[in-house]
Amino acid sequence: MELSPEMFKRFLPLPVTVITTMDVQGVPNAAPYSCVMPILRPLPLIAIASALPRDTLRNIRSTGEFVVNVMGRPAFREAMKCAREYPPEVNELEEAGLETLPSKRVGPPRVRAAVGWIEATLDREVTDERYALIIGRVVCSEMNDLYVRNEKLTELPITLVMPHFRALGESVARRDEIEADITPMQR
Numbered sequence: 001m002e003l004s005p006e007m008f009k010r011f012l013p014l015p016v017t018v019i020t021t022m023d024v025q026g027v028p029n030a031a032p033y034s035c036v037m038p039i040l041r042p043l044p045l046i047a048i049a050s051a052l053p054r055d056t057l058r059n060i061r062s063t064g065e066f067v068v069n070v071m072g073r074p075a076f077r078e079a080m081k082c083a084r085e086y087p088p089e090v091n092e093l094e095e096a097g098l099e100t101l102p103s104k105r106v107g108p109p110r111v112r113a114a115v116g117w118i119e120a121t122l123d124r125e126v127t128d129e130r131y132a133l134i135i136g137r138v139v140c141s142e143m144n145d146l147y148v149r150n151e152k153l154t155e156l157p158i159t160l161v162m163p164h165f166r167a168l169g170e171s172v173a174r175r176d177e178i179e180a181d182i183t184p185m186q187r
């Protein structure tokens with residue numbers, strides 16, 4: 001059964017991350033990103049797909065550094081507030097009420113409540129007039145000890161099943177909760 005891209009995308013669940021960056025003045029920026037994937041395993045490189053324009057992209061280009069904060073349920077709502085349009089000089093982390101921690105190997109901060117963090121430096125960029133694919137070299141990857149007990153995670157990363165990125169209330173689901181009904185593509 002052929003499906004439209006709009007319908008099919010529900011079957012490719014994505015992670016929920018917040019990308020933190022800093023501008024050249026050192027002002028932090030944060031934005032939810034779900035088009036994030038490892039380039040092979042075990043994670044020497046990570047790719048993020050960005051629409052244009054984005055403050056996140058401008059900061060990565062000018063400083064060469066970013067952090068992928070992998071989100072679980074804690075602070076999920078606050079993280080989503082970072083998707084609002086703020087002027088570039090506004091610290092979105094403060095506006096959203098997200099506490100931060102210093103990163104270990106890059107300048108941009110970590111989101112304290114994240115389940116885990118991937119610190120990366122810009123390796124290369126593939127650009128077209130509609131998007132940019134950022135490929136980062138992973139320089140540090142760490143799970144948040146707040147959520148590790150007896151070598152098990154007490155909070156899991158959440159997965160986004162999204163009709164639209166902005167339809168957030170109903171968009172968090174486990175893979176087995178994805179609705180089974182599908183509409184075939186009209187010919």
Ligand SMILES: Cc1cc2nc3c(=O)[nH]c(=O)nc-3n(C[C@H](O)[C@H](O)[C@H](O)COP(=O)(O)O)c2cc1C
Pocket residue numbers: 016029030031032033034035036049050051052053054055056057080082083084085086160165166
């Ligand atoms: C759950 C979620 C996932 C998102 N994923 C992406 C993404 O992968 N790529 C992208 O360009 N924008 C994505 N967005 C939209 C950006 O977060 C949003 O446009 C944000 O305001 C960009 O901020 P910036 O200009 O500070 O970088 C997503 C939004 C939400 C709510």
